[in-house]
Amino acid sequence: MSTTVESPLAWETVVDDAPVALSARAGLVALAGAEGTVKVLDAATGAETGSFALPGGALSIALSPDAGHLVATGPLGYALWRRSDGRTTVRESGAWSAAAVWADGMGVSAAEQGQGRGKVAVASGRRALVLDAEGHELWRTEPAASTVTDLAWMRRGRRLAVAAYGAVRCHERHTEKPVATYPYLGSHLALAVAPTGQWICSGNQDASIHIWRTRDGSELTMSGYPEKVSRLAFDDTGFWLAADGAPDVTVWDFSGQGPEGRAPRSLRCHETVTALAWRPGAAGHLVSGGDDGTVALWHATAGRPQGRLRPVREQEGTGEAVTALAWAGPHLLVVARRDGRTRTYGVPSRTSL
Structure with missing residues (x-):
């Protein structure tokens, strides 16, 4: 309980x-x-x-x-x-920019590092732009069929996955045209790539999750969600994928040969899930937020497939919807709510939370 x-x-x-x-x-x-x-x-x-x-x-x-x-x-x-001097550079391109993601620095060339400070991919309309940390453009992708909705780096910054209607396309450094294309006829709302690079997953407008195994392009669709799937997140091990799309959060097992033939664990707490975030590390701890303001902490990898888990800790809110969650390291949980209030809580490190 x-x-x-x-x-x-x-x-x-x-x-x-x-x-x-x-x-x-x-x-x-x-x-x-x-x-x-x-x-x-x-x-x-x-x-x-x-x-x-x-x-x-x-x-x-x-x-x-x-x-x-x-x-x-x-x-x-x-x-x-x-950060060093607070300088802010604003680029009003007029193009819808839904997402941005930093490369982790591995596999980044000296020129791309911007004197050691990394590179970032930014969605800009139907393209993805890759910039150094000072905002200088390094390269860009060719236009996708529609607006880019999400981005993810793969191979430690060597490959960029770009989600837009009809496909996820992967680009190598300085390649405008994709070097790999993973088609799926639908609108992709969220993109998650396993830390190992073995799996690419999209959450979709048609209330499904579509999965590609990168080594051979084989595909799998998990359909039947009652709502669109707009939030996906792998944990640090890459073995567990959390998704919304229903009052339950579903947690899929990607270990071994992946989720095919396996049932997910279900986490029930909120009427509508509004935010998800895995705790750093391999403990299998997940935090979720709901439109009622409740925050729930889960040992999300416990129990059995097809089982419905209950939170090990619940934090009642003010009634204002949780709009975003983040872990500032393994012991600090940041919770933002619609009324403009952001709070940070200390969370114990023990397995039981």
């Missing part, structure tokens, strides 16, 4: 905007609001270390692995922020 336990509050901040995205890396937490408010906070104290506004509003935000740079994307373009 679940237990309602209030985790200790580390800090709280309130912005005059509705948060839509969080990113936490290397001691910083970045928060983006629907109207374009962007704030960068110290993960331990909540003290503000930077801020700017993205014209036209924000959709996503991503800190670089070392937290030295940040990119925010929105309906009219994107912006890059530099």
Whole structure:
């Protein structure tokens, strides 16, 4: 049975905007609001270390692995922020920019590293742009059939997966045309690539998850979800995939030969799932948020397939929907709600949470 336990509050901040995205890396937490408010906070104290506004509003935000740079994307373009001096470069391209993702630095050429600071891929209309950390364009993909909806790096920054209507296309460094194409007739809303690179998964408008095994292109579709699947997340091991698309969160087992023929675990707590985030590490801990403001912590890989798990810890909210979740390391959980309130809680490290 679940237990309602209030985790200790580390800090709280309130912005005059509705948060839509969080990113936490290397001691910083970045928060983006629907109207374009962007704030960068110290993960331990909540003290503000930077801020700017993205014209036209924000959709996503991503800190670089070392937290030295940040990119925010929105309906009219994107912006890059530099931690060392707070410099912000705004690119109002007029193109819908739904996502951005940093390469981890492995497999990144010296030129692409921007003097050691990595590279970032940004969705820009029907293309993906690859930039160095200072915002200089390194290369771009050819136009997709429709707006790019999500991005993921593979092979430690050597290959970029780009999701748009009808297919996920993969590009190598400086290749405008795709070097691999994984077709599926439908609108892809979310993209997740296993850390091993073995699996590419898309959550779709048609209430399905489509899966490709990269080594041979074999495919599998999990259909029958009552709602569109717009959130997917692999844990750090790459063995477990969490998805929304129903009141239950489903957790699929990708170990061995993958999920074919296996039933998922089901996690029931919310009427509508609004956010998902795996705890760093291999413990199998997942946090979910709902439209009622509840936050649930799960030992999501416990139990048996087809089993319905209950949260090991529940945190009641204010009634305001949870809009984003992030782990600032293994012991700090960041929760943003629609009313502009963001709180960070200390979470025990023991397996039972």
